[in-house]
Each structure stands twice: as structure tokens, then as C-alpha cells.
Amino acid sequence: MTAADCVMCTRVAGEGPLFIADLPTSRVYFNEDQFFPGWVFVVLKRHAVELYELTASERAAQVEDVARVARALASVYQPVKMNYELLGNQVPHIHWHLVPRLAGDPEPRGPVWRVTHEPTVLPPNEVARRIGQIRAALA
Amino acid sequence: MTAADCVMCTRVAGEGPLFIADLPTSRVYFNEDQFFPGWVFVVLKRHAVELYELTASERAAQVEDVARVARALASVYQPVKMNYELLGNQVPHIHWHLVPRLAGDPEPRGPVWRVTHEPTVLPPNEVARRIGQIRAALA
Numbered sequence: 722m723t724a725a726d727c728v729m730c731t732r733v734a735g736e737g738p739l740f741i742a743d744l745p746t747s748r749v750y751f752n753e754d755q756f757f758p759g760w761v762f763v764v765l766k767r768h769a770v771e772l773y774e775l776t777a778s779e780r781a782a783q784v785e786d787v788a789r790v791a792r793a794l795a796s797v798y799q800p801v802k803m804n805y806e807l808l809g810n811q812v813p814h815i816h817w818h819l820v821p822r823l824a825g826d827p828e829p830r831g832p833v834w835r836v837t838h839e840p841t842v843l844p845p846n847e848v849a850r851r852i853g854q855i856r857a858a859l860a
Numbered sequence: 861m862t863a864a865d866c867v868m869c870t871r872v873a874g875e876g877p878l879f880i881a882d883l884p885t886s887r888v889y890f891n892e893d894q895f896f897p898g899w900v901f902v903v904l905k906r907h908a909v910e911l912y913e914l915t916a917s918e919r920a921a922q923v924e925d926v927a928r929v930a931r932a933l934a935s936v937y938q939p940v941k942m943n944y945e946l947l948g949n950q951v952p953h954i955h956w957h958l959v960p961r962l963a964g965d966p967e968p969r970g971p972v973w974r975v976t977h978e979p980t981v982l983p984p985n986e987v988a989r990r991i992g993q994i995r996a997a998l999a
Contacts, residue, residue, distance in 0.1 A: 771942055772923070773931035780927055781920035784911070788919055792912035802952055803910055807944040810961060811969050822949060830950050834971040 729814035733764050741852050744786040754840035757820050759798040763790050765815035793858035794821050868953035872905050880991050883925040893979035896959050898937040902929050904954040932997035933960050
């Protein structure tokens, strides 16, 4: 897969209303579905599929980005636990799902994927407010 | 939670039949359930809950361990895609689920957690053979 036909490459080339931040190796986006509040994506800026395809210094910088976003989300959402997932079964371009698991989570001891639900799409002003909080926590 | 009452702290203090390897920041164990072939755990040797609790140098070393195990699993199992998950909803001690997703996977585009199944427990000689292959690939 080249950059030209990868939807994550297209995504990191732009920003759009869900864009949160530009970090050294990644760009960060708010998940449109906020059924799990605070779910964001940390997307590697360059096209790579597996962690072991990166150089050690890229991996170190990437995990710094991931940890920095996780810390910011924890500060905003006060989760019981953060979840960090790098899957890529549908879009094989390194991107992390960071999901704060809050008190009152519908399945606190299980993965988010077991919770079938309708997407929760927030109104644009609420998306902007949440993105502002996450940006402030990242700063 | 202290080391004394954490099951992952207990686990990394020993080895047992599912032990694969000792790496700089982690110990690696074969998942008893091999319904998804090659599922292993990379467990941080010290007790910490979130990635952002580690120092930057610990994070860099931890992600090196994770990438090294993922590369070894890819070499042994030849997956379509590797999955990397740090959840901790049940056991809040940093441990990664590394899961090779093979051709013929029952849900190739979805997370493993959506596939309900009975555990596949391999006979001890097959566990030992697989662990030997992973160790050889790590060497």
C-alpha cells in the first residue's frame, strides 16, 4: 500500500474538525463516535504498518507521543484505566486507539470492542470544547 | 496496588511452563489459550499501571521489547497483521497482548475480542515446540 491509497495517509495530510494536535511523530484526532468519552486516535505521520518497521528512535518518539496523549486524556477524563491499542486490521497504517475507561463504563473489566452500541456523535460545539480541553492538557 | 497483591508481579517473579523470554524491561509468556495462534504477553518487570508513569528511557526500552517480540512472532507465524494491545482493565500492571492475525482468521477485519470461542489449550509438547520457535526467532 502506498501513501496514495491509504486512508490514514490522507487523514494525516489534513486536519478537519476532529484534528487535535500535531506531535513529533504523530497527529491526533478525536474519534467521531464518543460513546466511550475521550476516545482519540494517535496516527503516525509517515506510512508504516508494524512497530518493528520503525527505527528505534522513531519508536521511542512514537511512544512518547502516545504516552503524552494518554496523560492528557487522563487529566481531562479522569479514567479508571487507559486503554492503548494498535491494531490496523482494517487500515494497516500505524494508528493507536487511546480510550479512557471511566467510572460507570458499561463493561469496566472488558475490551471496548465487546460493547455493541450506536455511535454517539457529539454536536460540533461540544466536540470543539472537548478538543480544546485535550489541547490545553497537551500544552 | 502493591507488588504483593498483583498477579502480574507474581507472574514475572517466576517462569513456569509458559515462560518464553526475559528481555530488558519485560518477561514474555505464551498465552495458554492459543485459539489465536501465537498470542503472547509482554509483561513489564516492575509494577506500573500506565505508560505515562514510566520514564522516557523505560518507555523506549519497553517499546523495543514489544517490537522485538512482535518481529519474532511475525517471523514464526507469518501474520497478515500484528495486533498490540495494552489494556489492564482486569489486571492494572502494564502487559501487552501481542496477537498475530493469520490468514484464515475468523474475523480478519475485527478485534480478537469479538470472537467468542472456547479456549484452545495445546498439549505440553506443542507448547514447548512453539516456545522454542519464538525463542529462536528472538535470538
